[in-house]
Amino acid sequence: MEPHIADLLKKNQLSITDSRRKILELFLQSDSALAHHDIESKTEEKYDRVTVYRTLQTFMEKGIIHTIPTPDNSIKYALCKDNCEEGHHHDDHVHFMCTNCGTTTCLEDVHVPEIKLPRGYKTRQTEVVVSGLCKACS
Secondary structure, three states: HHHHHHHHHHHHHOOOOOHHHHHHHHHHOOOEEEEEEHHHHHHOOOOOOOHHHHHHHHHHHHOOEEEOOOOOEEEEEOOOOOOOOOOOOOOOOOEEEEOOOOOEEEEEEEOOOOOOOOOOOOOOOOOOEEEEEEOOOO
């Protein structure tokens, strides 16, 4: 097992199970966001949907991954950076979704602009998804 995976799970006070280790390894190896079905199809072992779902939920709650909305109302998941923690995500960056190949990537250097809301409104989270052609498809 890659030491980084074990360290990340221990840091977040999670037991090291085979499913957590394999799913986290997929995220570390991927250059783009993953959907639930991507994880099910890419793991060598076949985990049931509930195991994958619970693992993703746990990783989200612990600040290991974050969600990215898609136009078809499904969800993709991507690794958080080191400054996310349990209950507090700090992924204030733009996500790019390629309309040709379907990949979704985090654009870490493109930050979400501050949005001034009317009095009485409070921002909890701002999500920006830009669609178009990625570098590989352009």
